[in-house]
Amino acid sequence: MYMLVFRSELNSILSYNVIKDICILSARNNRRHGISGFMIECGGVFVQILEGSAEAVDATFQRVSADARHHHVDLLLSTAGSAGRQFGAWAMNLMFLDDPLLWRRVAGSLSSYDDFLRRSRDPVFSLGLLSLAYQFACSAINIDPAATGLKRGRIPRTRHMLRS
Template structure:
């Protein structure tokens, strides 16, 4: 029998954005650490960010998702971590992604046109469900464009 799988959605304020080089290095570091830890823990998900915010979906067994979220909340590369959703789910939305990442390219930004502009992506105006759907759509697109 498989463990109950939960989905956690949050957004936060990106504190690394004042310096573009630092921002790129920190994001690389976050993704590398996330992929190792999440693979070990059976967590999947996706991360999106722009200069102002991070938003992330974590999916996995409740205990490991809670522990990962505790670590993430302590991280001083962001602040004002706001939980949008934490709920049991029937199946994972990102089964192949230990931590997928979707930067806000111009093309992706166009998809937010009805909720935010590229430079003004504001996840606090999205519900957890909507944020999850947006990340899912972008992830499917990215998967389809990988050769």
């Protein structure tokens, strides 16, 4: 399973609803291409993981990179990775981590919250945070994070896209 993590910054502020719509459209596209993944938004910065075949993931990343709604689209990590999916529950889902309360519940400490803009450039930090957010989202709505037997990721419902 090929996985790719990238970070980007919004060009201008978008409402929660617009960002949720981007996520749902992304999930529909990704599902067609056998891609699963997750993204975090915090202070206009996105960190996102895509996993699937190298061809499908690279093609999606090229398309997303050209999107004029964000810039500084930086590839943090790409690897052949593990045998199975680690973010298989959704074809894409999203967590808004702008809120310190939710941040504390997901990450356990506020020490990285203020520093997120800088630390999110670190692939290990970002992959770790994506993992925590994904696990948290799965347990919040009581679905299996291992997504065993799931051939294709779900399309998220509004209540799956967490924000406090």
